[in-house]
Every structure is written in C-alpha cells, then in structure tokens.
Amino acid sequence: MRAFDYIRPVSLEEAGRRLAETSAKAIAGGTNLLDLMKLQVETPSAVCDISRLDLATIADTPDGGLFIGALVTNTQTAVHQRVRKDYPLLARAILAGATQQLRNKATTGGNLCQRTRCFYFTNADQPCNKRDPGSGCGAIGGIAKLHAVLGTSEHCIATYPGDMAVAMTALGGVVEIVGADGHARSVPVADFHCLPGDTPWRENVLEEGDIITAVTLPAPVGGLQTYRKVRERSSYAFALVSVAAIVAMDDQGKIARADLAFGGLAHKPWHDPRIGDLLVGEAPSAALFDKAADLLLETAQGYGENDFKIPLARRTLRAVLEEVTGASS
Amino acid sequence: MTRSISVNGAAHPLPNDPRVSLLDFLRDGLRLTGTKKGCDHGQCGACTVIVNGIRINSCLTLAAMHEDDEVTTIEGLGTPDAPSPLQQAFLEHDGFQCGYCTPGQICSATALLDEIASNWPSDASGDLVGTLTLSDEEIRERMSGNLCRCGAYANIVAAIRDVAEQRT
Structure with missing residues (x-):
C-alpha cells in the first residue's frame, strides 16, 4: 500500500473541504477502498475518515418513508424492523450480498460507491480504461463472464457489482x-x-468534495416484493443476474403496479420504466412476460463469455414475474 | 495525547503509521498471533475478530480507525485451561484439521450466536419477521465468510449447532 495521510474531520463541513482541496478519498467501512489500495488500484494521497460523523441514523420520515443515514451499516439496514416489514426487498438484497463480516462494516454510502469487480480493473498490470484512461479495455475479447450486456460502450463493459442499490432503485x-x-x-x-x-x-454523479449523507425511501406502496439473485455459488458471490421487483395486483387479477430493477447486467442498476408501463393494466401471462423481457433485452449485446446472461436475464425476469403475480409457468 | 485501542480488555497505543491494518497491528504490534492472515482481502475470514461486539475482517480496516474501540481476539475468548464453549466444542467435534482458519471460525461463530440471539435474519431465513430457527442451512450461510481449505465444514457446523442448542 502506498503511503498516505490519515485525516479525521470533526464535521461534515470540514470533511467536504478536506476532500475538495486534496486528492483524499473518503473512508467509512473501508472494505472496498482498502482492498483496492492494497492492489494499488486506488492510490490516494490521504484517506479522510468520515466513519465517526453523525450520519448513522435510521428513522421514519414524516411522509411514511424511511431515512437511512450514509453510515448506517448494511447489517443495521437489513435487520431493521421496518426494513424487514415494509421493504423486505431491501433486506433480501443486502442479505444476498457479501458475508456477515463485510456487511457489518459496509455502509449505505460506501456500498453505493463500490467499484466493479472486473478482473482487468482490479489487476494493475492489465489494460483498463476505467483505472488507466486510454489504456484500452481488456475485458472486450477477454475474460468477460461477469460483464455487462446492457448499456456498454467500446471503452468499458464492466458491471456495477452491488445488490443494495438494485433494490433501492426499484423502491x-x-x-x-x-x-x-x-x-x-x-x-x-x-x-x-x-x-x-x-x-x-x-x-456516479458525485463531484469532488461531495459526501453522501443518506438514502431516503418513499412510503411503501404495497404489493409483493422480491429479490432474486442468480450466482455461481449460493453464498458470497456477485450476481450474474438479479431482479428486484415490487408488483401489486388489482381485484380483477390484472397488474396494478410493477417497479423493476436489474443487477449484473450493466454499469449501473438497470432501470427501464417502459417495462412497468407495459405490464400495468395487463393480465399476467407467459406471452406478456416474454414481451417484458424483449423490452429489457432490446439492445442487449454479449461479449462471448457473458452471452449466457441474455437468456438468463429473460428466464429470471419471467420466473420473478410468475412468482409475484401468482401466474403459473 | 496518545490515541489508544482496547484489545482483550487491555489498552494499547495505536500505531503511528496509518497504513497498518488492524490485523497487522494485532499480530505484529501486539504479538497476538492467534488472529491469522489468509488472503488479506476479506475473502477468507481467517482474520475475523470481534470489535464492539460485531465480527469484522481485521485485514480490511485500519488500526488508526479504531480509537477507543474494544477488540476481542481468539486470545480473549478463552485459554487452554478455560476454553470458551465454542473452543471446547471445536475440540470435541474435531472442527479443524490444520487449524489455520480456526481462530477466525471461532470468533465468527461467537458473534454468530449473539446475532441469532438478536433474531437477525440471514439469506437462508424463510421469514424476515418471525422468530429464527437455527438450521444447519442457517449456520452454513452465516459462516460463508470463513473458508476452511481442509474442508472441516461438517464438523464446524456440528460444533456451532451444539453450542447454539445448549444456549436455547
């Protein structure tokens, strides 16, 4: 690990100032940043320890939603009674990721900012436009099993690796x-x-000196919530494909609401509001779910090793929609 | 003013070099070599310790970030003459072969028992809001951050189940 200064600001104002005036990196849980510093993928001149700032509150909002402070750990969110009752999708997504030790340190803000697990990004000897702009993308034509099939560019096909943000997108x-x-x-x-x-x-949209203070969730909307994560082993593995869904049915047996987000497919939690628009007002059927998958995968492009993600995403979406609408397959 | 950290009940000054991980501080600074360095990247769990009652990977945190925190390592859980219930159960169930992962397994399992007592759900829990029942599947999921390359998993699960059942 390269030498760095350790700064512990006493206020949000001081933290923002220190982050803006130096090439310091904010550190909270540290599980992703320190991992990358050991690999010399991250080489900050200073780390700015924000872990003791007053950002660890989780509380109801006046409109019935939930305020989750940036320093609330993934564990604290997942075990919170209101999350378990009103936002089970979020608890499920968090519990499906990492290990208990990592979730105990990982924070809301840090988890949103976690970096890709692309092998070319994390290996400083390899070309990577994300780590070393202009050096090329090793994953295109290389080892690309974990990589994106939606929203890629000729410069990068990395995925956003997290689960929490996929659930928060759907919510x-x-x-x-x-x-x-x-x-x-x-x-x-x-x-x-x-x-x-x-x-x-x-x-992400953060500018120099910006600090995430919280994520707020709107009041729960009813319906069924589910998070289905397909991975290569049943614990402690990143998603190949994940689907977060909140679906409500009306008393005619038609879909009244459908909020969906997808992990493992793109450089960000994938959100296509056209899919919800297509589903709402319709009776669930295999043909409808296929149309939803057609829309999701309209622009999908495989890169060899990850070609399987396209049919896997279709089948996972269908399975999730069957589950939450009660339609039989 | 010296910044300090509490390890197994004793206060120690924190290191001056901010690069020192909590793991290296425990092993090299305090010579508490029970805590093991496996992968040094949070993947194997050999470095698991308990900080303020919560289990973490000591390799992925800086010692400097733990001013006034209370750390418990395997040395703080029991001694050869007075082992903790989990240490005793690992002996009785043969929950190891080479033993390298064992301190991390036992620290992890010690915190696991408190998590169960607090009714924290896991990915293996069918119900997020009901009362937990501790199945082998639950133990395996909750211990997935601790690898055992000798493959003593069956006996590790048996040891943890034994102590969990004695507690209830």
Whole structure:
C-alpha cells in the first residue's frame, strides 16, 4: 500500500473541504477502498475518515418513508424492523450480498460507491480504461463472464457489482448529497450511477468534495416484493443476474403496479420504466412476460463469455414475474 | 495525547503509521498471533475478530480507525485451561484439521450466536419477521465468510449447532 495521510474531520463541513482541496478519498467501512489500495488500484494521497460523523441514523420520515443515514451499516439496514416489514426487498438484497463480516462494516454510502469487480480493473498490470484512461479495455475479447450486456460502450463493459442499490432503485430511493460548498441536493438512486460511455472512470454523479449523507425511501406502496439473485455459488458471490421487483395486483387479477430493477447486467442498476408501463393494466401471462423481457433485452449485446446472461436475464425476469403475480409457468 | 485501542480488555497505543491494518497491528504490534492472515482481502475470514461486539475482517480496516474501540481476539475468548464453549466444542467435534482458519471460525461463530440471539435474519431465513430457527442451512450461510481449505465444514457446523442448542 502506498503511503498516505490519515485525516479525521470533526464535521461534515470540514470533511467536504478536506476532500475538495486534496486528492483524499473518503473512508467509512473501508472494505472496498482498502482492498483496492492494497492492489494499488486506488492510490490516494490521504484517506479522510468520515466513519465517526453523525450520519448513522435510521428513522421514519414524516411522509411514511424511511431515512437511512450514509453510515448506517448494511447489517443495521437489513435487520431493521421496518426494513424487514415494509421493504423486505431491501433486506433480501443486502442479505444476498457479501458475508456477515463485510456487511457489518459496509455502509449505505460506501456500498453505493463500490467499484466493479472486473478482473482487468482490479489487476494493475492489465489494460483498463476505467483505472488507466486510454489504456484500452481488456475485458472486450477477454475474460468477460461477469460483464455487462446492457448499456456498454467500446471503452468499458464492466458491471456495477452491488445488490443494495438494485433494490433501492426499484423502491424509488433517493440519494441525499452535500457538496463541499454545503449545498444539499437529491438524486434518485436510478440516476446516481453513470453508464460508461467514453468516460468509464466516472461511475456516479458525485463531484469532488461531495459526501453522501443518506438514502431516503418513499412510503411503501404495497404489493409483493422480491429479490432474486442468480450466482455461481449460493453464498458470497456477485450476481450474474438479479431482479428486484415490487408488483401489486388489482381485484380483477390484472397488474396494478410493477417497479423493476436489474443487477449484473450493466454499469449501473438497470432501470427501464417502459417495462412497468407495459405490464400495468395487463393480465399476467407467459406471452406478456416474454414481451417484458424483449423490452429489457432490446439492445442487449454479449461479449462471448457473458452471452449466457441474455437468456438468463429473460428466464429470471419471467420466473420473478410468475412468482409475484401468482401466474403459473 | 496518545490515541489508544482496547484489545482483550487491555489498552494499547495505536500505531503511528496509518497504513497498518488492524490485523497487522494485532499480530505484529501486539504479538497476538492467534488472529491469522489468509488472503488479506476479506475473502477468507481467517482474520475475523470481534470489535464492539460485531465480527469484522481485521485485514480490511485500519488500526488508526479504531480509537477507543474494544477488540476481542481468539486470545480473549478463552485459554487452554478455560476454553470458551465454542473452543471446547471445536475440540470435541474435531472442527479443524490444520487449524489455520480456526481462530477466525471461532470468533465468527461467537458473534454468530449473539446475532441469532438478536433474531437477525440471514439469506437462508424463510421469514424476515418471525422468530429464527437455527438450521444447519442457517449456520452454513452465516459462516460463508470463513473458508476452511481442509474442508472441516461438517464438523464446524456440528460444533456451532451444539453450542447454539445448549444456549436455547
């Protein structure tokens, strides 16, 4: 690990200032950043320890939603009584990721910012436009089993690896951010991460000095919630494909509401509101679910080793829709 | 003013170099070599310790971040003459072969028992809001952050189940 300074600001204002004026990296749980620092993928001149700032509150909001502070750990979120009762999708997504030891350290803010597990990104000897702009993308034509099939570019086919943000996208969560100038803004989780385009190093909308303070969830909308994660082993593995779904049926047996998000397919939690629009007002059927999958995968492109993700995403979406609508396969 | 950390009940000054992981501090700084370095990347669990009652990978955290925290390592759980219930159960059930992963397994399982007592669900839990029943499937899921390359898993699960059943 390269030498670095350790800074522990006493306030959010000081943290923002220190982050803006140096090439410091914010550290909270540290499980992703320190891993990458040991690999010299991350080489900050300083780490700014925000882990003791007052951002660890989880509380009901006045409109019936939930405020989850940026420093609330993944474990604290997953075991919270209201999350288990009203947002089981979120508890399920978190519990399906990593290990108990990692979830005990991982924070809400850090988890949103976690980096891809692309082998070319994490191996400093390999070409990677994300880590070393202009060096090329080793994954295109290389080892690409974990890689994206949606929203890729000629510069990068990495995936966003997390589960929590996929659930938060389906739930309509909003990321609360404070800038170095103290200005607060809100960004939907669905718009927080970026597609790689020709700037694959830019993974989310955060600017220098920005700090995530919380994620807020709207009041629960009813219906059934589910998170289905397909992976190569049954614990401690990243998603090949995951589907987060909140689906409500009306008393005519038709779909009244369908909020969906997908993991493992793209550089961000994938969210296509056209799929919900297609499903709402319709009676569940295999033909309808196939149409939904057609829409999801309209622009899908495989890169050899990950070609299987396209039919896998179709089948996983169908299975989830059968489950939450009660339709038999 | 010296910043300090509590390890197994005794206060120690924190290291000056911010690069020192909690794991390296315990092993090299305090010579508490029960805690093992396996992968050093949070994948194997050999370095698991309990900080403020919560199990974590000591390799993926900086010692400097743990001012005033209370750390428990395998040395703090029991001694050869007075082993903890889990240490005793690992002996009785032959829950190891080479023993390298064992301190991490036992620290992890020690915290696991508290998580069960707190009714925390896992990915293996059928119901998120009901009362947990501790099946072997639950133990295996909750211990997935601790690898055993000798493959003593069946006996590790038996040891944990034994202690969990004695507790209830």
